[in-house]
Amino acid sequence: MANLKITLKRSLIGRLSKHREIAASLGLRKINDTTVQPDNPSTRGKIAKIGYMLEVEEVQ
Secondary structure (H helix, E strand, C coil): CCEEEEEECCCCCCCCHHHHHHHHHCCCCCCCCEEEEECCHHHHHHHHHHHHHEEEEEEC
C-alpha cells in the first residue's frame, strides 16, 4: 500500500477554521511541515478540501 508525503506550502493564517482543523488532523502546523499519511479515502478527502495549500507526493 502506498503512502502520501504531504507538505504544507501556504500559511494557515486567515484560513477558514475548518481548513485549519483539517491541516492539524494531518499533522501540519507550519509552512514546510511534512508528514507521511496512508493513501486511503479519508486522507484523500482531507487533501481534496485543502489541496490549494498542499504539495502531495506518492512514496513507497
